[in-house]
Amino acid sequence: MQIKPRQQLLDIWRATARVSYRDGWVPGGLGGSNSISDAEQLLCIMAPATEIPLFRLDQPDTVTDDVLEALRPLGDNLQIPQRLLRALYDYLHRYTAADKITPIFSGGTYFSPEQGGDKVEQEQLDMDVVDSFSISVTLTLAIIGFTKVFRQVVTRAALLRQVEEVEQMANRRLTAAMAGLLRSFTVNVFTADSPFGQELVRTVNQERRATHVVVDELRLALREINARLRDDVTIGSGASEGSELDNPNRLFECGWSWGVVRDAPKIETSAEVGEQRDGVAQNAPYLYFTTVALDAIQALSSERTRLLGLLDPEQARLAQSLQLRFELTRSYWTTIATFGSGRWPLEDLPWRATDGIEFDYFSLLISGMVMQSMLAVRATNANLRRVADVLEELANRSRITRRSTEPETAVGVHFPGLHFPLEGSDALGGPGLQWTVADISPTLFKRTLNLASMTTDGPTRSRMLELSDSIWQHLSIRVIRHGDDHGLWDWAAGAYAYLPNGGSQVSWYYTKRVVDCLVNAANVINEPPLRSELLLQIAADLLNEADHLYDRELLSGIAIRGEALRVDLERVGAELKRARAVYRERPGVAVAVAEEVLRKLDRLAAARRADIG
Amino acid sequence: MIIFATSDKGGTGRSVTSSNLVYRQALQGKDACYLDFDFGSPTAGAIFDLSDVQAGSDGDGLHSYLAGAIPEPRRINVWAETQRESLRNRPAGVGRLTLVPSDRGRGEFPSTPGIVQRCVELLVRADEEYDVVLVDLSAGRSYATEIVLEATARPELADVEARWVVFHRWTRQHIVAAGSLVHGARGILDIGTAHGHKRAELAEKVRFVRTAVLDPAASDQAALRPEQLVWLDVCNMRLKDLAVTNKVGQVKLLGIIPLDPVLQWQEQLLTNDDVWLHRTANERTVNAFEDLAKKIVDVDAWEGL
Numbered sequence: 001m002q003i004k005p006r007q008q009l010l011d012i013w014r015a016t017a018r019v020s021y022r023d024g025w026v027p028g029g030l031g032g033s034n035s036i037s038d039a040e041q042l043l044c045i046m047a048p049a050t051e052i053p054l055f056r057l058d059q060p061d062t063v064t065d066d067v068l069e070a071l072r073p074l075g076d077n078l079q080i081p082q083r084l085l086r087a088l089y090d091y092l093h094r095y096t097a098a099d100k101i102t103p104i105f106s107g108g109t110y111f112s113p114e115q116g117g118d119k120v121e122q123e124q125l126d127m128d129v130v131d132s133f134s135i136s137v138t139l140t141l142a143i144i145g146f147t148k149v150f151r152q153v154v155t156r157a158a159l160l161r162q163v164e165e166v167e168q169m170a171n172r173r174l175t176a177a178m179a180g181l182l183r184s185f186t187v188n189v190f191t192a193d194s195p196f197g198q199e200l201v202r203t204v205n206q207e208r209r210a211t212h213v214v215v216d217e218l219r220l221a222l223r224e225i226n227a228r229l230r231d232d233v234t235i236g237s238g239a240s241e242g243s244e245l246d247n248p249n250r251l252f253e254c255g256w257s258w259g260v261v262r263d264a265p266k267i268e269t270s271a272e273v274g275e276q277r278d279g280v281a282q283n284a285p286y287l288y289f290t291t292v293a294l295d296a297i298q299a300l301s302s303e304r305t306r307l308l309g310l311l312d313p314e315q316a317r318l319a320q321s322l323q324l325r326f327e328l329t330r331s332y333w334t335t336i337a338t339f340g341s342g343r344w345p346l347e348d349l350p351w352r353a354t355d356g357i358e359f360d361y362f363s364l365l366i367s368g369m370v371m372q373s374m375l376a377v378r379a380t381n382a383n384l385r386r387v388a389d390v391l392e393e394l395a396n397r398s399r400i401t402r403r404s405t406e407p408e409t410a411v412g413v414h415f416p417g418l419h420f421p422l423e424g425s426d427a428l429g430g431p432g433l434q435w436t437v438a439d440i441s442p443t444l445f446k447r448t449l450n451l452a453s454m455t456t457d458g459p460t461r462s463r464m465l466e467l468s469d470s471i472w473q474h475l476s477i478r479v480i481r482h483g484d485d486h487g488l489w490d491w492a493a494g495a496y497a498y499l500p501n502g503g504s505q506v507s508w509y510y511t512k513r514v515v516d517c518l519v520n521a522a523n524v525i526n527e528p529p530l531r532s533e534l535l536l537q538i539a540a541d542l543l544n545e546a547d548h549l550y551d552r553e554l555l556s557g558i559a560i561r562g563e564a565l566r567v568d569l570e571r572v573g574a575e576l577k578r579a580r581a582v583y584r585e586r587p588g589v590a591v592a593v594a595e596e597v598l599r600k601l602d603r604l605a606a607a608r609r610a611d612i613g
Numbered sequence: 614m615i616i617f618a619t620s621d622k623g624g625t626g627r628s629v630t631s632s633n634l635v636y637r638q639a640l641q642g643k644d645a646c647y648l649d650f651d652f653g654s655p656t657a658g659a660i661f662d663l664s665d666v667q668a669g670s671d672g673d674g675l676h677s678y679l680a681g682a683i684p685e686p687r688r689i690n691v692w693a694e695t696q697r698e699s700l701r702n703r704p705a706g707v708g709r710l711t712l713v714p715s716d717r718g719r720g721e722f723p724s725t726p727g728i729v730q731r732c733v734e735l736l737v738r739a740d741e742e743y744d745v746v747l748v749d750l751s752a753g754r755s756y757a758t759e760i761v762l763e764a765t766a767r768p769e770l771a772d773v774e775a776r777w778v779v780f781h782r783w784t785r786q787h788i789v790a791a792g793s794l795v796h797g798a799r800g801i802l803d804i805g806t807a808h809g810h811k812r813a814e815l816a817e818k819v820r821f822v823r824t825a826v827l828d829p830a831a832s833d834q835a836a837l838r839p840e841q842l843v844w845l846d847v848c849n850m851r852l853k854d855l856a857v858t859n860k861v862g863q864v865k866l867l868g869i870i871p872l873d874p875v876l877q878w879q880e881q882l883l884t885n886d887d888v889w890l891h892r893t894a895n896e897r898t899v900n901a902f903e904d905l906a907k908k909i910v911d912v913d914a915w916e917g918l
Binding site for chain 1: 857
């Protein structure tokens with residue numbers, strides 16, 4: 001891999017600390033300050049600190065020197081956690097309503113009007129959005145993990161109070177975010193001959209068979225998901241549609257809408273989550289927000305969350321409900337994306353959503369869900385290879401691995417990004433709003449690396465690692481080079497020279513995603529290398545031969561005669577021992593050692609022949 | 614401010630580091646005073662290169678004063694009396710640099726109310742006269758330590774800023790011993806508490822300084838083989854963990870003094886001439902002294918978690 005996570009993460013930390021800390025944490029950046037961007041900015045530091053042991057900041061005793069050096073603008077090993085804590089406190093405080101309880105999950109400046117120039121109302125900017133629920137889950141889990149460890153070394157009463165206050169606020173925000181996610185889940189039921197139904201059938205019917213057969217087969221394939229949606233999804237949004245599912249000729253899709261769904265019932269909870277505001281979002285899933293929500297829910301059920309006991313009982317109850325929706329959604333989209341016995345709908349690029357919008361980017365989001373399912377069911381290498389093909393194709397089509405010298409529409413996905421309308425966002429007055437996504441490269445990178453670590457097939461793995469290298473190269477030329485924010489992202493003109501050369505301001509949206517990529521890469525590197533059966537075989541055979549020759553050399557008694565020879569043979573013995581010790585884990589190393597031993601032994605053998613001629 | 618310097622064992626470089634600290638304080642413009650409480654083996658005279666008190670003063674030192682034999686201990690103006698040429702050229706703008714030596718050929722003695730009273734008077738006076746007073750105690754658990762713990766618990770010294778710095782080397786034995794000297798049975802905290810200090814407050818006033826630390830990352834370690842560097846790195850990690858369990862981790866760390874060839878061979882003050890003119894000492898070492906001298910009097914650096 002060309003990517004060097006530790007060095008590159010430290011570079012990003014250095015730049016983030018430099019840009020963000022000027023006598024206090026300064027939120028901002030390209031997208032302006034809002035509940036998502038500010039969380040993304042904090043996660044640029046908090047995500048590696050949470051995920052990678054070497055980057056931990058919660059134990060001031062064990063922080064490594066290079067980390068301290070990178071975060072110098074934040075102070076020394078004692079000041080860094082305190083100042084971070086202050087920044088986290090400010091964030092939690094800034095996004096709490098005036099009643100001092102209700103957390104705010106507004107999209108703010110990330111919303112834009114569908115028609116440029118329309119004035120967006122303040123009520124619209126204040127609307128809760130799933131992206132904010134999700135990132136809040138990630139951030140608050142990081143915070144709670146941080147405070148739980150950090151408080152153990154704190155003795156000063158004032159500081160301890162601050163730690164406790166931050167933890168309490170983070171817990172409240174976490175519960176509220178989970179409630180928000182439960183109220184944005186949606187099941188969209190439609191008949192097979194409605195426009196939605198026709199689009200869905202077109203997508204799954206890759207073999208162009210009779211529609212009624214495909215509908216029946218699809219209903220059959222979705223039967224279990226259908227049954228669980230009906231019986232087990234009982235709280236939050238998406239519960240009332242369950243009964244409709246049994247009607248004949250009905251199809252459905254499930255996932256997350258962009259915000260709290262219109263008429264979503266309130267979540268009954270014993271925890272303090274403040275006011276649960278009414279929703280306005282369309283009752284239909286959006287692929288982007290579905291993926292974002294799935295990522296958050298995965299963090300809720302991660303090993304770290306369970307091991308550290310980050311959730312209280314009420315949160316664990318909500319998490320269980322979310323986990324159910326997670327599994328149903330993942331299975332649903334996997335069933336759709338891999339339906340039929342011929343070409344998968346996923347392989348038919350670009351993916352066309354049921355509302356008729358089609359993007360390559362959607363194919364990437366769907367691949368992510370398919371891969372998550374494959375991880376759960378231990379998919380075969382053949383199936384993983386098919387997803388690998390899709391990822392490679394996506395990298396080509398979005399001009400990440402192919403050069404783009406002329407202005408072309410394919411580059412729009414990187415800059416200015418894809419826009420999609422948020423149906424229902426005009427319910428409070430004002431124009432219809434849209435959401436912008438431009439993270440295809442980092443997302444593709446993440447998926448590529450995930451796939452590389454999932455497969456046990458050597459060639460597929462190398463292909464994916466090569467692809468991830470190319471994507472990283474693409475990402476690294478998009479880093480901002482000039483101005484105050486150098487060292488951070490995103491500067492699309494670095495990759496596509498004809499794009500406007502403006503934008504030298506940091507986008508925390510993008511930088512946070514690059515950080516995620518690096519964290520992912522660090523995790524992959526930390527896994528043991530893929531063992532090749534062939535190498536294992538060769539190592540075993542080589543070791544056998546080397547052992548045998550060595551034993552013969554000892555038997556010949558030559559070792560007793562010369563001091564130099566004895567030392568030499570002892571060293572050979574030590575090397576063989578080392579090779580034996582590692583050959584199961586690292587057959588390549590064992591081969592290298594055995595070869596050297598064989599060459600040394602052969603020199604002795606050759607020398608004997610010299611006398612005889 | 615009064616700084617009590619102690620160490621877990623002998624040979625940590627406590628005296629030589631303390632002397633250099635006081636010297637740096639004076640160079641930074643502060644009036645600094647060094648009280649040699651290492652009654653068993655007074656060495657400060659040698660470090661400051663004062664010919665007539667190489668191994669302690671003769672009957673007019675701290676030992677005699679505390680025992681009640683003389684009304685005032687002798688004070689030596691180091692700038693004027695040192696034999697070292699480069700020290701005698703006292704630069705403009707520097708503060709006073711005073712050594713109060715101990716007596717030669719004496720030993721430790723247990724504390725009595727009279728001794729403690731005289732110790733209190735000495736410290737109060739020194740604190741009034743100087744910006745920084747460094748009290749060099751002997752290694753390990755000693756009577757001297759007990760005397761000053763008793764003295765600092767007295768109301769006369771209640772308003773005086775008192776700090777404890779424990780010097781230890783960066784090895785397994787020293788880490789364990791340093792932790793035990795502070796937190797262990799009959800350690801500083803135990804004895805301090807017995808004499809009326811509040812344990813938590815006293816603990817907040819203790820910091821550690823690691824001496825003679827081999828930094829694998831430093832450029833002058835180029836002579837080490839890669840395998841040695843890898844191993845050093847592993848050792849370092851283990852020591853860090855050990856330090857945390859013995860409560861001498863980075864949270865309580867005030868400074869790190871690197872291993873220096875000059876100090877390895879000879880206990881002395883490191884002047885700028887040693888670095889720039891003779892080029893025998895390492896710049897890193899002097900920087901470390903310089904930083905430590907600043908940090909030790911910086912109230913923020915002592916703010917704990």
